[in-house]
Amino acid sequence: MTQSFYPPQRTLMGPGPSDVHPRVLAAMARPTIGHLDPEFIRMMDEVKALLQYAFQTTNPVTFAVSAPGSAGMECCFVNLVQPGEEVIVCQNGVFGGRMKENVERCGGFPVMVQDDWGKPIDLNKVEDALKANPEAELLAFVHAETSTGVQSDAKALCALAQQYGCLTIVDTVTSLGGISVCVDEWDADAVYSGSQKCLSAPPGISPVTFGERAVEVVKARTTKVQSWFLDLQLMLSYWAGEGKRAYHHTAPINLLYALHEALVILQEEGLENAWARHALHHQALRAGCEAMGLHFVVEEAYRLPELNAVSVPDGVDEAKVRARLLQDYSLEVGAGLGAMAGKIWRVGLMGHAANKKNVLLFLSAMDAVLGQMDAPIVRDVAVDAALGVYAEG
Amino acid sequence: MTQSFYPPQRTLMGPGPSDVHPRVLAAMARPTIGHLDPEFIRMMDEVKALLQYAFQTTNPVTFAVSAPGSAGMECCFVNLVQPGEEVIVCQNGVFGGRMKENVERCGGFPVMVQDDWGKPIDLNKVEDALKANPEAELLAFVHAETSTGVQSDAKALCALAQQYGCLTIVDTVTSLGGISVCVDEWDADAVYSGSQKCLSAPPGISPVTFGERAVEVVKARTTKVQSWFLDLQLMLSYWAGEGKRAYHHTAPINLLYALHEALVILQEEGLENAWARHALHHQALRAGCEAMGLHFVVEEAYRLPELNAVSVPDGVDEAKVRARLLQDYSLEVGAGLGAMAGKIWRVGLMGHAANKKNVLLFLSAMDAVLGQMDAPIVRDVAVDAALGVYAEG
Secondary structure (H helix, E strand, O other): OOOOOOOOOOEEEOOOOOOOOHHHHHHHOOOOOOOOOHHHHHHHHHHHHHHHHHHOOOOOEEEEEOOOHHHHHHHHHHHHOOOOOEEEEEEOOHHHHHHHHHHHHOOOEEEEEEOOOOOOOOHHHHHHHHHHOOOOOEEEEEOEEOOOOEEOOHHHHHHHHHHOOOEEEEEOOOOEOOEOOOHHHHOOOEEEOOOOOOOOOOOOOEEEEEOHHHHHHHHOOOOOOOOOOOOHHHHHHHHOOOOOOOOOOOOOHHHHHHHHHHHHHHHHHOHHHHHHHHHHHHHHHHHHHHHHOOOEOOOHHHEEOOEEEEEOOOOOOHHHHHHHHHHHHOEEEEEOOHHHOOOEEEEEOOHHHOOHHHHHHHHHHHHHHHHHOOOOOOOOOHHHHHHHHHHHO | OOOOOOOOOOEEEOOOOOOOOHHHHHHHOOOOOOOOOHHHHHHHHHHHHHHHHHHOOOOOEEEEEOOOHHHHHHHHHHHHOOOOOEEEEEEOOHHHHHHHHHHHHOOOEEEEEEOOOOOOOOHHHHHHHHHHOOOOOEEEEEOEEOOOOEEOOHHHHHHHHHHOOOEEEEEOOOOEOOEOOOHHHHOOOEEEOOOOOOOOOOOOOEEEEEOHHHHHHHHOOOOOOOOOOOOHHHHHHHHOOOOOOOOOOOOOHHHHHHHHHHHHHHHHHOHHHHHHHHHHHHHHHHHHHHHHOOOEOOOHHHEEOOEEEEEOOOOOOHHHHHHHHHHHHOEEEEEOOHHHOOOEEEEEOOHHHOOHHHHHHHHHHHHHHHHHOOOOOOOOOHHHHHHHHHHHO
C-alpha cells in the first residue's frame, strides 16, 4: 500500500517555486466549490482586479490561464501568431528559445535576435531586426530571464516595437511582483506570468493580460486558434462573460483560491513596497556573496534582485554543493540551465522567500558547505556583510 | 482592499467538481517543495504507479498532465493526430463535439458518427464508418458522457477499432474511479481523465495513459507536435526520465499532492469497492427519484451511476430549482448542456460525494423545493424509497 505523502519542509531559494506563504497554503485547503457557483464567480472578478493591480493595467482582458507559465506563454503565441507570420524573438537565455519553439509550432517564422546569456537584450540589434523585417507582426521578449537573472528594458523594447508597427509578447514570469512591471506604461500587448515566482503561490496557474490591440488581432483572425484549451475567445466566454458565464473548461478552483490570497497579500504590502523588499534582500545577499568572494554573473545594472546568478568557484562541484545544502539545511538553490549548466547557481529571493531569515540561512549554509569542500572563499565574513546592509536599512 | 476569500461549504452533486475529501484538502496545504526535489520525484513515481492501478494498466507512459481534463484531451489529439489525417469521432453529447474541434485544430479531418444525446454510441454505425473510411488512423470516443450521463461500450469500441487498424483515444473523465475502466483489458491506446470527478481531487490536473502503439506513433511523427506544452516526448523527459529528470515545465506541486492523496484513498478502498459504492448510492438515488415521479433520461442499461440525468417535470423552471437548492441547502446540482439545456438536471454522485448522506440530502431538498413550487411530484416518499435500497444492502 502506498502511504500518504508528507513533503519535507524546505526553504526554497531556487528559480521557483518559491516558499509559499502559510496564508496561501491555508486558502488552498478551503472547501472546493463549483466553477459556476456565484460565490466563485465573484472571487474570479476579484482575481481579475487584483491581477490588474499586479500588472498595473486597466486591460479588461486580464485573467489566469488554468495551467503553468509555459501554457501562459503558449496562450499568447497561439492566439497572436497565424501561420506564415514573421515574429522577431529576442533570445538571451532559455526562455527566448522556448518562444522560438512556440512561433515555429504555430506555423510562424521566428527571426532571432541573439544576445549572450547573462546580458540584457541589445536594443540596437532589435531595431536592426525590425528594420530588416518590415513584414514582422510581433516582437517577443523575456523581461526577466529566469535562466540567467538578467532584466531587459521592457519599456524601451515595447516602444521600439510600436515604432515599427509590431505588437509585443512579454514574458514577466519572474518579474511580476518582484520588480516594476507596468503593462499600461509600457503599452505592452500580451503579457504572461507565473504564480510560483514573486507571487509565491503554488505553480500551476498563469496570469495573463491582453491589451486592446491584441484582442482586436485575435478577433480578426481568419484561422482558428490551434489550441482549443487556450483559445482566448473561448476562455473569455467564461472569464469575462457579463452576467452569464459560459462553461469552457473546469477552472482549477483551489489554485485560484491560492492565487487570490497571494494577490491579496501583495495588495496589503503594496507593489512598491514589495519591489523595495526584493531590492533590499538582494543587496544583503550580494554583500554577503561578494565578501565571501563569490561573483555575480550579470552586470550590476541588469541584475534581477529576485534571481541571483552566482558563479561557482573554480574546482567546486556545484551539484555536490546543492545536494549538501538540500540534505543538511533543507535549502534548495537552483542549478544553471543550458549554456550555464555547471557554471552558476541560481539563488532565488522571490516573493515570500525574499526575507532576512532566508538571506542569512543561505549565507551561513553556503559558507559552511564551501568551507567543508575547501573551496577558495573567504570564510566567516558573509553574514556580517549582509547584516551591515540591513543595519543601513 | 480586497479581503481573503472564504468559500461557502457546499455539497457538490453536479457534474464535477465533486466534494473533495478532507484528507485531500489537507494534503494540498502541505508545504510546496521544488519540482526537481528528490522527494518530489519519488512522489511522482508513486503517482504513476497509483494511476496505473486506477487505469488498470501496466503502460509505462502513465502520468498527469499539468492542466484540467480539457488539456488532457488536447494532449491525446495533438500528439496522435497529424495534419491531413482522418479521425473517426463518435458524438453523443458535448464532449464528442469537443473532440471534433480538437481534430480540426490539429489539421485532421473528423468523420463524425452521430448518436442521439442520452443514447450510447451505436457499434454498427461505428463499424460502418470504419468500413467506409479505410484511411482513418484513429477512433475517438467518450466512455462516460458527462453531458448526458450515458456510458458506451469501451471494450467493444476498442476491439472494433483494432479490427480496422485504428488506434483509439478514449475519454474517461467521468468514468475513472466510478465505473470499470480497464485500459489493458480494453487494449485502448490513449486515455485521459480528470481529477475532479470520481477521484474527488480538485480540478486542474489530468491523468493520462498511452499504450505502446500510441507511443510508437508519436515517436514516428514527421511533424512537430503543435503544442510545446503538451508535447508528449518533452513531457516524458520530466515524468519518465530514468535517474535524471529534465526540466520541461514547472509541475503543479500542490495539486499533485492532492491527486496523490486521492489515489491513496482509492487504493485503500479498492477499485471494485469504489465501483460498488457508486452503484449502491445510484440505486438509492434512483429509487427516491422514481418514487417522487422524476424520470431518468438514459435507458437503464447505459446509465452512469455517478452522473444521473433527471428530467425536469413539466412546467418547472429548472434554474429556479437549482438556485433554491444552492441558496437554501448549499447543494449544487448541474444544469443540462447544449441540447439538454433546460430539460434535465445532472445529479452527480462522484467519488467522495457518492455517499448516503448526500443521497438523502438531495432527495429531501428536492422534495421540499419542488413541493414549494407546486411541481407535479409525489411528496414525502423519496427518502423512504432510498432507505429501502440501503436496507437491502
